[in-house]
Amino acid sequence: MTLSGVELRRISMPLVAPFRTSFGTETVRDVLLVRVVTDAAEGWGECVAMSGAGYSPEYTDGAADVLRRFLIPALARARRSDGPAVAPALSAVKGHRMAKAALETAVLDAELRAEGRSLARELGATRDRVACGVSVGIMDSIPALLDVVADYLDEGYARIKLKIEPGWDVAPVRAVRERFGDDVLLQVDANTAYSPADAPHLARLDPFGLLLIEQPFDEEDLLAHAGLAGMLTTPVCLDESITSARTAAAAIRLSACAVVNIKPGRVGGFLEARRIHDLCVSHGVPVWCGGMLETGLGRAANLALAALPGFTLPGDTSASGRYFDADITAPFVLRDGHLDVPAGPGIGVMPDPARLDAVTTWTEWIAL
Ligand SMILES: CC(=O)N[C@@H](Cc1ccc2ccccc2c1)C(=O)O
Numbered sequence: 114m115t116l117s118g119v120e121l122r123r124i125s126m127p128l129v130a131p132f133r134t135s136f137g138t139e140t141v142r143d144v145l146l147v148r149v150v151t152d153a154a155e156g157w158g159e160c161v162a163m164s165g166a167g168y169s170p171e172y173t174d175g176a177a178d179v180l181r182r183f184l185i186p187a188l189a190r191a192r193r194s195d196g197p198a199v200a201p202a203l204s205a206v207k208g209h210r211m212a213k214a215a216l217e218t219a220v221l222d223a224e225l226r227a228e229g230r231s232l233a234r235e236l237g238a239t240r241d242r243v244a245c246g247v248s249v250g251i252m253d254s255i256p257a258l259l260d261v262v263a264d265y266l267d268e269g270y271a272r273i274k275l276k277i278e279p280g281w282d283v284a285p286v287r288a289v290r291e292r293f294g295d296d297v298l299l300q301v302d303a304n305t306a307y308s309p310a311d312a313p314h315l316a317r318l319d320p321f322g323l324l325l326i327e328q329p330f331d332e333e334d335l336l337a338h339a340g341l342a343g344m345l346t347t348p349v350c351l352d353e354s355i356t357s358a359r360t361a362a363a364a365i366r367l368s369a370c371a372v373v374n375i376k377p378g379r380v381g382g383f384l385e386a387r388r389i390h391d392l393c394v395s396h397g398v399p400v401w402c403g404g405m406l407e408t409g410l411g412r413a414a415n416l417a418l419a420a421l422p423g424f425t426l427p428g429d430t431s432a433s434g435r436y437f438d439a440d441i442t443a444p445f446v447l448r449d450g451h452l453d454v455p456a457g458p459g460i461g462v463m464p465d466p467a468r469l470d471a472v473t474t475w476t477e478w479i480a481l
């Protein structure tokens with residue numbers, strides 16, 4: 114497969130409602146898409162970086178710049194251009210895993226489309242649909258939160274995740290438990306908002322039978338998470354800390370986490386995500402697929418990953434309508450709390466040209 118060029122395309126997708134977390138409030142998803150054109154097919158990748166560097170050091174403008182100046186030229190110089198050859202070709206560039214993941218996914222998508230193979234099959238998926246959870250932002254009040262949770266449960270979501278931060282943690286969790294009972298699968302995500310000194314306060318979440326508490330502390334503080342794990346009955350899950358199979362292995366060895374949230378964009382791509390899955394399965398560590406408010410392109414690829422056997426917990430692969438009134442692909446619609454895994458070649462979906470044009474703010478063609 115010969116690469117002829119790469120398109121960088123910036124799109125702006127308004128969210129159906131503001132999404133507030135401990136690191137800020139988003140009202141628009143500012144997305145960088147990568148389209149790779151080859152002699153055999155074209156492929157799409159979605160960069161999960163946000164406009165700002167609140168979740169990780171990467172941000173959308175930076176991802177476009179590192180792709181244009183370093184990653185795409187490195188790929189052009191590589192002799193091979195199949196999916197597994199991308200990460201080695203980009204290895205001289207440190208970090209920038211979200212930018213790398215978008216480029217690798219686009220190449221993988223093109224390669225699989227050309228060969229008529231689905232990403233799900235390529236990764237080793239064992240299911241054709243996956244149970245879906247939903248991530249609920251920090252709200253202005255407990256009643257507002259309960260209304261939103263009630264709607265999501267009515268829609269059929271298999272699991273509720275509540276964003277928490279100091280001042281919004283025990284009360285919302287208690288309110289959800291009191292209103293919806295103990296059988297609802299419930300977990301919380303702090304996005305690094307707490308410090309180790311907050312451990313006794315976080316222990317107050319133990320009575321509520323949470324599936325897990327996600328990333329309470331700084332992403333570099335594995336030892337603090339290991340300490341917390343020794344104090345809580347609630348399993349600790351890591352998200353921002355897990356940037357590769359190596360850091361996953363370290364976190365497991367240090368008992369810093371009992372569950373892992375795998376996000377292909379955060380770890381550099383779907384091939385590294387599968388390596389992390391395999392590592393966690395070998396250690397008996399359950400994993401689930403995290404979300405970065407992807408469009409249908411990233412959502413389709415995430416569903417292929419979430420169908421692997423070790424993904425035993427519902428992920429944040431919510432329906433398109435959770436975030437967008439109109440997706441750039443055919444919308445993913447929840448059915449009995451599940452989403453179908455795309456079965457077509459590659460990631461199995463394509464953007465609708467008219468929808469794509471309607472949300473495009475900028476596009477750049479880089480010939481190779
Ligand atoms: C679904 C979920 O909670 N995702 C992230 C946080 C997050 C929150 C808000 C975002 C806004 C724009 C882009 C990415 C974002 C990621 C998480 O698990 O920690």
Ligand SMILES: [Mg+2]
Pocket residue numbers: 302304327328352353374403
């Ligand atoms: Mg998280």
